Amino acid sequence: xxxxxxxxxxxxxxxxxxxxxxxxxxxxxxxxxxxxxxxxxxxxxxxxxxxxxxxxxxxxxxxxxxxxxxxxxxxxxxxxxxxxxxxxxxxxxxxxxxxxxxxxxxxxxxxxxxxxxxxxxxxxxxxxxxxxxxxxxxxxxxxxxxxxxxxxxxxxxxxxxxxxxxxxxxxxxxxxxxxxxxxxxxxxxxxxxxxxxxxxxxxxxxxxxxxxxxxxxxxxxxxxxxxxxxxxxxxxxxxxxxxxxxxxxxxxxxxxxxxxxxxxxxxxxxxxxxxxxxxxxxxxxxxxxxxxxxxxxxxxxxxxxxxxxxxxxxxxxxxxxxxxxxxxxxxxxxxxxxxxxxxxxxxxxxxxxxxxxxxxxxxxxxxxxxxxxxxxxxxxxxxxxxxxxxxxxxxxxxxxxxxxxxxxxxxxxxxxxxxxxxxxxxxxxxxxxxxxxxxxxxxxxxxxxxxxxxxxxxxxxxxxxxxxxxxxxxxxxxxxx
Numbered sequence: 001x002x003x004x005x006x007x008x009x010x011x012x013x014x015x016x017x018x019x020x021x022x023x024x025x026x027x028x029x030x031x032x033x034x035x036x037x038x039x040x041x042x043x044x045x046x047x048x049x050x051x052x053x054x055x056x057x058x059x060x061x062x063x064x065x066x067x068x069x070x071x072x073x074x075x076x077x078x079x080x081x082x083x084x085x086x087x088x089x090x091x092x093x094x095x096x097x098x099x100x101x102x103x104x105x106x107x108x109x110x111x112x113x114x115x116x117x118x119x120x121x122x123x124x125x126x127x128x129x130x131x132x133x134x135x136x137x138x139x140x141x142x143x144x145x146x147x148x149x150x151x152x153x154x155x156x157x158x159x160x161x162x163x164x165x166x167x168x169x170x171x172x173x174x175x176x177x178x179x180x181x182x183x184x185x186x187x188x189x190x191x192x193x194x195x196x197x198x199x200x201x202x203x204x205x206x207x208x209x210x211x212x213x214x215x216x217x218x219x220x221x222x223x224x225x226x227x228x229x230x231x232x233x234x235x236x237x238x239x240x241x242x243x244x245x246x247x248x249x250x251x252x253x254x255x256x257x258x259x260x261x262x263x264x265x266x267x268x269x270x271x272x273x274x275x276x277x278x279x280x281x282x283x284x285x286x287x288x289x290x291x292x293x294x295x296x297x298x299x300x301x302x303x304x305x306x307x308x309x310x311x312x313x314x315x316x317x318x319x320x321x322x323x324x325x326x327x328x329x330x331x332x333x334x335x336x337x338x339x340x341x342x343x344x345x346x347x348x349x350x351x352x353x354x355x356x357x358x359x360x361x362x363x364x365x366x367x368x369x370x371x372x373x374x375x376x377x378x379x380x381x382x383x384x385x386x387x388x389x390x391x392x393x394x395x396x397x398x399x400x401x402x403x404x405x406x407x408x409x410x411x412x413x414x415x416x417x418x419x420x421x422x423x424x425x426x427x428x429x430x431x432x433x434x435x436x437x438x439x440x441x442x443x444x445x446x447x448x449x450x451x452x453x454x455x456x457x458x459x460x461x462x463x464x465x466x467x468x469x470x471x472x473x474x475x476x477x478x479x480x481x
Contacts, residue, residue, distance in 0.1 A: 010295075020061075152339060164361055190338060227260060250281060251283075254285065292377070297403065417433045433446075434447055
């Protein structure tokens with residue numbers, strides 16, 4: 001049966017991606033030209049262009065000026081990737097806030113060469129476009145500054161969010177969307193709605209230290225679930241955990257999890273939605289990074305939810321403008337409670353930034369802007385992987401995510417990433433040590449590199465220096481053997 005035109009390019013992209021991952025198309029190999037491939041496959045030129053753009057978004061191929069398309073990367077620069085994280089242990093109390101706060105303070109210090117933060121540099125965004133949107137909102141909605149705002153947020157913003165959610169496969173009712181002061185605030189409201197102090201929350205391992213800080217502040221216990229660096233949280237391991245542990249909620253980032261950058265396959269997303277519905281356990285889904293991936297990775301778990309057990313949280317601070325601290329939540333069957341908790345814990349706030357963001361979200365060219373951001377970040381991530389392969393100790397592993405601006409680096413077993421963190425600080429370089437991404441102590445030989453900030457020759461030299469310092473923290477058997 002013939003495929004619809006809007007899916008044909010995805011089928012072609014999937015075939016080419018399979019050839020690349022299988023090694024049939026080698027790294028650095030030149031691909032057929034657009035017209036040549038269209039002729040070979042009997043498809044239109046526009047179908048091939050869309051397929052190549054999809055593969056560019058996934059960082060599997062790259063366009064070189066006046067040369068054509070090539071399989072991404074260069075031979076001899078491909079470090080091994082980490083393995084799936086270990087089986088779940090008992091739930092743990094969380095105590096990471098002190099070290100995490102130190103990392104964040106250093107990451108924002110202008111005198112430090114930082115790989116600690118994950119917030120993109122302002123130069124990566126269309127700043128003038130944002131400025132104009134804020135100016136228009138201030139002109140058009142002056143009265144919003146002189147009245148109490150709606151408890152759920154500006155309706156224009158909620159409608160814009162519902163429209164953008166279509167790209168995630170979700171049909172949301174704007175009346176059930178609640179605005180927040182960012183994605184973290186949305187997740188906090190969801191946790192407050194479905195847990196009590198002392199309850200167990202299942203989440204990826206390693207996980208965002210922001211999540212761990214949030215659990216710590218709410219006196220919740222973290223149960224870390226094995227997570228594959230490419231395919232995300234193990235649904236089978238989560239099912240086992242739900243059988244054996246008193247899990248009250250699941251917190252997951254199916255697209256570009258932080259810090260692994262994993263993307264859960266669509267079939268596993270469907271299984272996850274079915275699992276939480278069968279067990280009656282709420283899933284808090286963070287979709288903040290979804291625009292940093294190509295369309296094939298964006299479908300939300302929420303799109304498979306027919307029971308109201310998936311609570312969708314997001315914002316645009318990582319993809320449009322960090323300075324506009326606006327997020328949202330559609331909390332499924334817990335929407336009334338989340339709306340009430342917002343009023344109790346944060347109240348209402350000025351709608352001006354929500355109105356500006358609604359303006360931005362509804363402007364033409366939004367997807368083109370996301371593509372430009374993905375392309376800019378993908379180039380530096382690939383370059384950074386090459387530096388890790390060249391400069392870090394033999395046996396170092398590093399993730400190869402299909403998008404985003406984070407790399408997870410696993411030093412040889414027995415290495416001390418905390419010692420590396422301290423050594424880097426002495427040279428005014430900041431990394432994020434693996435210890436802050438877990439409650440278990442499993443990742444003391446790991447670190448996260450945030451590559452969203454500035455990327456210039458000074459940063460490249462700093463990353464090479466991190467690799468040189470990493471040789472000093474190797475276990476004696478490795479360093480001498």
